Amino acid sequence: MxxxxxxxxLVDDNEADNYLHKLIIxxxxxxxxxxxxxxxxxxIEYLLGEAGKLPPDLxxxxxxxxxxxxxxxxxxxxxxxxxxxKAVVIVMLTTSVFSKDRERAERLPNFSGFLNKPLTEEDLLRVLREHFPDRFE
Structure with a gap:
């Protein structure tokens, strides 16, 4: 199913990354x-404007x-x-190779994952299967 x-x-200042990630999704x-x-x-401003509407799932x-x-x-x-x-999942998607960034993220209560850019279809599907198992088998 x-x-x-x-x-x-997608929250990222790199237009090329956003373009690529939109294409993959x-x-x-x-x-x-x-x-x-x-x-x-x-x-944050976008999320405040979406309150009560249709917030992101991811x-x-x-x-x-x-x-x-x-x-x-x-x-x-x-x-x-x-x-x-109401976002169910927040995944860090970054070029950071610092292990301290990953460790810091893992200590956060709203942390759901840490991926290195660029997003691949394989990474995307893995996140979806892990965090939305009722929607993606």
Missing amino acids: TQKLNKIL SEAQVAETIVDQPDGKAA IFLDINMPRMNGWEFLEAYKQLPDEAQ
């Missing part, structure tokens, strides 16, 4: 909607971004009203 996610949110046909935001601040979050990086996003995310915190 495969039931598409309603929405995937689109070709896999696993989400009704794919939205990208250029940094954590824009993503967020792919970069670490290194201007204005508000991935760590700052996670701190701000915890402060959002409950209706804006």
